[in-house]
Amino acid sequence: MKKLVILFLLILPAGLMAQNKFGSIKMGIFSPVATNTGFILGYEGGKNIDEVLSIGFSVDWFNKNYVDQHLVSQFNDFYGPNSSLNELRAKTNLHSIPLMGTITASWPVAERMRAFATGGLGLEALLIWYRNYDNPDNDEFKAAFDFAWRLGGGISYELGSRSDGFAEIAYNYSQPSWQYEVKDSGTGRTKVFERKFDMSGLMMRVGFRFFF
16 A cells, blocks of 8 residues: 555656646638638647746648739739739749747636637748749749747637647737849839738637647
C-alpha cells in the first residue's frame, strides 16, 4: 500500500505538468479586404502559465483564387479598357501563411465554460502565383512578407478532462506588398505597379483544444 501511495504521488505531478501543454486545431472562414471570403485552417500550440494565462504560437493557411479588381482598374486606366484581357492578367492564386506568437487570458463564466481573449504578433507570408502581363496564360511566382497582428476572443467548453471545444472571432491585420515593372509592347510605355494585398479582416472559427 505504501508503495502504491508513493507511486501515485510520483505520477500525479507528472500528470499535472502534462496538462500545462496544449494543441488546438481551428477551422472557419476568413474575410480579408484583398479577396473574397474563404476557408481558413490553423493550428495553435502552447503552454499554460497558470489558471488564467497561456503563451504559445499559431500558424494558419488560407488559399484563394480570385481576380484582383484593383489591378484590373490600374491596367484599364494606364493602357486603356480591355476588361476580358485585363481580368485574365489580374488572375491570382494566393496562399496566406501567418506565423505568430500568442498570449491568451481566460476566466470561468459558467460550469465547464470559460471566456477568453487572445492576441498575437508575428509575420505573414504570402505565396502568390499571378499572370504575366505580356503572356497572361503564363504564371509568375512571388513571395511577399509583412508584420502581422491579431486580436480576438471567444468561449470554450470543457468536453473532457483533457479536451475543450471552442468558438472564436478575431481581427487579423497585415498588408504584404511588392512592386514590379510592366512594359507595354504596343506603346513602349513602362509603368511600375504595386501589388498590395490587404489581408486585414475578420475570421470566425471553431475548434478543439487538447492537453498533454
